[in-house]
Amino acid sequence: EAGVTQFPSHSVIEKGQTVTLRCDPISGHDNLYWYRRVMGKEIKFLLHFVKESKQDESGMPNNRFLAERTGGTYSTLKVQPAELEDSGVYFCASSQATSVLSEQYFGPGTRLTVT
Amino acid sequence: DAKTTQPNSMESNEEEPVHLPCNHSTISGTDYIHWYRQLPSQGPEYVIHGLTSNVNNRMASLAIAEDRKSSTLILHRATLRDAAVYYCILRDKPNSGYALNFGKGTSLLVTP
Numbered sequence: 001e002a003g004v005t006q007f008p009s010h011s012v013i014e015k016g017q018t019v020t021l022r023c024d025p026i027s028g029h030d031n032l033y034w035y036r037r038v039m040g041k042e043i044k045f046l047l048h049f050v051k052e053s054k055q056d057e058s059g060m061p062n063n064r065f066l067a068e069r070t071g072g073t074y075s076t077l078k079v080q081p082a083e084l085e086d087s088g089v090y091f092c093a094s095s096q097a098t099s100v101l102s103e104q105y106f107g108p109g110t111r112l113t114v115t
Numbered sequence: 116d117a118k119t120t121q122p123n124s125m126e127s128n129e130e131e132p133v134h135l136p137c138n139h140s141t142i143s144g145t146d147y148i149h150w151y152r153q154l155p156s157q158g159p160e161y162v163i164h165g166l167t168s169n170v171n172n173r174m175a176s177l178a179i180a181e182d183r184k185s186s187t188l189i190l191h192r193a194t195l196r197d198a199a200v201y202y203c204i205l206r207d208k209p210n211s212g213y214a215l216n217f218g219k220g221t222s223l224l225v226t227p
Binding site: 033035042045056058095098101102103104107109 | 216219
């Protein structure tokens with residue numbers, strides 16, 4: 001069974017440009033989460049999809065971030081325009097059930113560098 | 116949200132048992148105690164979880180104090196591959212949704 005995959009593994013862009021990160025969850029997992037770790041900080045939650053609906057987007061930092069999950073399969077996270085403070089590692093996770101008992105499976109992350 | 120406190124770092128010798136402590140003195144009755152770890156250059160991975168009773172799985176054991184104000188993750192025989200940051204996380208949907216609230220964790224160093 002394939003795990004959570006993320007693309008690209010690394011992205012380097014200039015301030016003001018746009019970047020789109022992609023996450024493919026484990027097949028059959030209705031729940032998809034985005035997290036990020038910015039330099040020197042803890043891993044922080046961004047948002048949670050259940051199928052194609054946003055269940056919780058309380059962690060999204062501002063309106064420069066847009067997450068979508070059309071069709072309830074893969075998800076994209078777009079940053080437009082990117083700022084220096086957006087640099088960090090963006091993780092995607094998926095889980096089968098919408099439950100605090102449900103294990104979240106993480107992808108390897110996308111390292112975003114904004115110069 | 117209930118908070119957890121973990122030592123910043125710990126060190127262990129290979130093939131020795133490791134006890135990673137976590138304090139959660141403000142835990143509520145509905146909080147589950149979860150442990151995740153993050154190996155270098157990888158995403159976090161689930162280790163174990165429990166509510167009141169001690170739990171065992173193929174990766175580790177979780178010992179929960181009777182008053183639930185603390186818990187200990189036990190790796191029975193540390194290997195070099197166990198070097199990672201270990202996170203103790205409380206999860207209680209009514210108060211905190213389904214997101215994982217990672218703190219600073221404990222960085223475990225395993226030496227040969």
